[in-house]
Amino acid sequence: MHRHVAVGGSSRMLRPRQGWPALHAIFNMLALSCIIISDLLLNVHGLKDLKIFVPEAVIMGNAATLSCQYDLEKAALYSVRWYFGQEEFYRYVPREATPTFVFPVAGINVDLTNSDATSVTLKGVTRDLTGTYQCEVSEDAPLFHTDIRSAHMQVIELPKDDPAMQVDKKVIGVNDNFKAVCTVGPSYPPANITWYINGRKVYKTPLQRITQDAFEGSTTYSSLEIYPHSQVLQGFFQAMPKYQTSILLLCEVSILHVFHKNVQQRIGLSMAPPTTISPNLLGLEGSKRYVNGDPDNSALTGAAQCSCSAIGVLTLAVATLLAAQL
Numbered sequence: 001m002h003r004h005v006a007v008g009g010s011s012r013m014l015r016p017r018q019g020w021p022a023l024h025a026i027f028n029m030l031a032l033s034c035i036i037i038s039d040l041l042l043n044v045h046g047l048k049d050l051k052i053f054v055p056e057a058v059i060m061g062n063a064a065t066l067s068c069q070y071d072l073e074k075a076a077l078y079s080v081r082w083y084f085g086q087e088e089f090y091r092y093v094p095r096e097a098t099p100t101f102v103f104p105v106a107g108i109n110v111d112l113t114n115s116d117a118t119s120v121t122l123k124g125v126t127r128d129l130t131g132t133y134q135c136e137v138s139e140d141a142p143l144f145h146t147d148i149r150s151a152h153m154q155v156i157e158l159p160k161d162d163p164a165m166q167v168d169k170k171v172i173g174v175n176d177n178f179k180a181v182c183t184v185g186p187s188y189p190p191a192n193i194t195w196y197i198n199g200r201k202v203y204k205t206p207l208q209r210i211t212q213d214a215f216e217g218s219t220t221y222s223s224l225e226i227y228p229h230s231q232v233l234q235g236f237f238q239a240m241p242k243y244q245t246s247i248l249l250l251c252e253v254s255i256l257h258v259f260h261k262n263v264q265q266r267i268g269l270s271m272a273p274p275t276t277i278s279p280n281l282l283g284l285e286g287s288k289r290y291v292n293g294d295p296d297n298s299a300l301t302g303a304a305q306c307s308c309s310a311i312g313v314l315t316l317a318v319a320t321l322l323a324a325q326l
């Protein structure tokens with residue numbers, strides 16, 4: 001707007017030259033046409049700020065609402081078109097008696113009651129609808145300015161089974177290897193599996209091996225192998241107040257930000273190798289607390305019995321020796 005005023009001002013400045021009225025009228029006309037043309041070219045009033053909103057991830061079978069925001073300023077809307085890949089599936093033309101049009105595109109089921117000039121809703125999305133969506137907005141005559149934006153949508157198929165964890169030991173000694181496996185049923189895309197010990201993520205290192213396998217349509221599998229002196233267990237062994245303690249091993253399964261599930265298991269840590277004297281035998285408090293708190297300590301009980309008989313044999317030998325000397 002202000003540009004018209006500014007040029008009007010300069011034409012008034014030409015007025016003192018009274019001898020050339022025809023010339024300055026022509027000049028004014030030229031200036032005016034320049035303004036009109038530049039307004040047309042520079043799109044002073046019209047479509048701007050086109051933005052597309054497409055959910056990043058949608059669970060299979062759910063509805064998805066895609067929307068497009070734009071500012072037409074003083075222009076009128078001619079059409080909004082939506083494309084999946086290169087195929088148009090929905091068009092909104094307000095000047096038509098029935099402004100909404102749906103074009104058949106495989107897998108797309110438009111919910112017309114929830115679609116209008118700024119949004120389109122898809123019912124019961126299937127995996128095939130993973131891909132790029134585009135929204136194209138055109139303003140009406142005389143300029144028909146058009147702009148287009150695109151965004152990606154991922155349709156997710158959740159795993160039907162809960163995650164499961166298997167461990168090769170319920171109690172880990174300082175010099176033990178340890179292996180745990182976490183599995184979850186097939187999903188699309190395959191889930192990510194992350195391991196945590198006492199709430200802290202376990203990273204891949206030479207002493208903490210993590211592998212993950214996922215094939216489309218089959219179970220996703222991750223294994224965690226921990227070797228003696230691993231970074232993650234070293235700290236626990238060093239800080240152990242008594243002879244035994246335990247850690248919480250957790251396997252988290254996630255698919256983008258849409259799905260998170262976990263499975264956890266408590267694992268004992270034992271300082272004493274199985275053949276040495278058990279703390280039970282020495283009458284330490286810590287071990288009793290552990291025995292009451294955790295039913296899965298059969299290995300420890302076994303160790304205690306073993307040392308018992310070892311001490312028995314030793315006592316017998318010493319007694320025999322003493323008797324022989326007497």
Ligand SMILES: *[C@@H]1O[C@H](CO)[C@@H](O)[C@H](O)[C@H]1NC(C)=O
Binds near residue numbers: 190191254255256257
């Ligand atoms: C798995 O994790 C990676 C890295 O964080 C991420 O880029 C990817 O989208 C995730 N995949 C799934 C299915 O969650």
